[in-house]
Amino acid sequence: MINDKNSQKIVDIIQNFARQHSIWVLAYGTGCGAIEIPPTMTSRYDAERLGVRGAATPRQADVLLITGYLTTKTLKRVIRVYEQMQDPKYVIGFGSCTINGGMYWDSYNTIKALDRYMPVDVYINGCMPRPESVLSGFAKLQELIQAGKADGAKKYKENLEWYRTNQKKVIPNWHMPEYNW
Amino acid sequence: MKEILYYTWGAIVSFVVAFSVGITYMGLNRKITARVQNRYGPPWYQNFIDVIKLSSKKTSIHHGVMQHMGPAFIMVTSVVSLLVIPILNGNKFFPNLNFQGDLIFLLYIMVFGPLGMALGAGQTGNPNSAIGVTRGLSQMAGFEIPWVMALVALMIQYKTTSIVDLMNVQVESGRWLMFSSPFAFLAAVMAMLGMFRYAPFDIVGAPQELASGPMSENGGKYLFVMMSAGSVFAFAKLTLYVDIFMGGADNLIILVVKTFALYLIPMLYGITSPRYRTEQSVRWFWGWPSFFGLLAILQAALF
Numbered sequence: 001m002i003n004d005k006n007s008q009k010i011v012d013i014i015q016n017f018a019r020q021h022s023i024w025v026l027a028y029g030t031g032c033g034a035i036e037i038p039p040t041m042t043s044r045y046d047a048e049r050l051g052v053r054g055a056a057t058p059r060q061a062d063v064l065l066i067t068g069y070l071t072t073k074t075l076k077r078v079i080r081v082y083e084q085m086q087d088p089k090y091v092i093g094f095g096s097c098t099i100n101g102g103m104y105w106d107s108y109n110t111i112k113a114l115d116r117y118m119p120v121d122v123y124i125n126g127c128m129p130r131p132e133s134v135l136s137g138f139a140k141l142q143e144l145i146q147a148g149k150a151d152g153a154k155k156y157k158e159n160l161e162w163y164r165t166n167q168k169k170v171i172p173n174w175h176m177p178e179y180n181w
Numbered sequence: 182m183k184e185i186l187y188y189t190w191g192a193i194v195s196f197v198v199a200f201s202v203g204i205t206y207m208g209l210n211r212k213i214t215a216r217v218q219n220r221y222g223p224p225w226y227q228n229f230i231d232v233i234k235l236s237s238k239k240t241s242i243h244h245g246v247m248q249h250m251g252p253a254f255i256m257v258t259s260v261v262s263l264l265v266i267p268i269l270n271g272n273k274f275f276p277n278l279n280f281q282g283d284l285i286f287l288l289y290i291m292v293f294g295p296l297g298m299a300l301g302a303g304q305t306g307n308p309n310s311a312i313g314v315t316r317g318l319s320q321m322a323g324f325e326i327p328w329v330m331a332l333v334a335l336m337i338q339y340k341t342t343s344i345v346d347l348m349n350v351q352v353e354s355g356r357w358l359m360f361s362s363p364f365a366f367l368a369a370v371m372a373m374l375g376m377f378r379y380a381p382f383d384i385v386g387a388p389q390e391l392a393s394g395p396m397s398e399n400g401g402k403y404l405f406v407m408m409s410a411g412s413v414f415a416f417a418k419l420t421l422y423v424d425i426f427m428g429g430a431d432n433l434i435i436l437v438v439k440t441f442a443l444y445l446i447p448m449l450y451g452i453t454s455p456r457y458r459t460e461q462s463v464r465w466f467w468g469w470p471s472f473f474g475l476l477a478i479l480q481a482a483l484f
Contacts, residue, residue: 056393059400
């Protein structure tokens, strides 16, 4: 009965509802984008009413929020953090730096496109995106979760070799365990 | 055989009631905190959603056997203390395992969970966990003293170590122990502030300092077990206070009203307070609360 297709469907609906309305965010404040997170969480915009809440450690988090540019040095830490998170997990790229490099497009030590190194589920455009756009990004993620289309983590596992090759290209001293989840 | 079935059924019903009431209290806590901070806040059932989500997360972390056992220890503590504490006066629907001396037994079993958690957190090897554990144990050395003093005062005054006897004393005299031994009540309530670990005594979890302390390496299903155990334990503690000091409750509605009134004390005190350092917290508990505990013992011994 448990492996029955229909009962699995009901379980999926309940689980997706719960995942959709309880999003624990690990905000990786790499760049200037981190300053937009406090107003999003506090009284003015109050993300907690949507179930969005800060998580303290990668083990407890559902969403990794990359706020801003990533240097090659921080990219290594971000990958380590991402691989410590537990399934199902999602990534939100925040600001134009994660999309095309933004104002760092010709910098020698920042990465330009985040999704060459990590699977990104939702991008939030802008430099800086205001709290309204951050909330709309979370709403988009909720839609994707409800439809069951936020499967970045699955893609990452399937195309691990491609991601690893890209990561190792920009990170010169790669001393990390090969497993992690 | 029939008796065993009866007790098992009672245990299941008590657990379900304690779980749902405890989780609702935690959700109301988040809502009230939000309203105090002039926010709209999450819905009151937010913690139910969180619990379902946490239980549906996949987990593949292995640091050793004790890491898996830690949350189980907490759950065992919560359930055992819930079963020993009488939930309603009269015990028709909630049979439980109270016996002569259960007050002393409770004093010990309530410490068992944090100790098991300390072992589990130690094995994860996360430095934040180790700091959280040392802080938690020092704080426990703080609030256990007024708590034990208050209970000892009651034991001396009424010459019994059974919770049911204390409840019967209040029913017979028609006076709550809260009024007939006010110092014991004061000491016990002040100790309760530490037991709930809300601000200013949230030095164990301290999200901005310690990354949630002992549970920093535990996510998903482990956190699910810990959260449910915490809610059940919160309900058990509040029920114990109502039983001892506020005359117990005749039905569930009165119980919920009384426990929620009591729960407002640590909640509101927490919302309006910043966080203490460890030594400040311990010093606070060894100050006025212990003094009131001492007064309670004097009152019990002299009058």
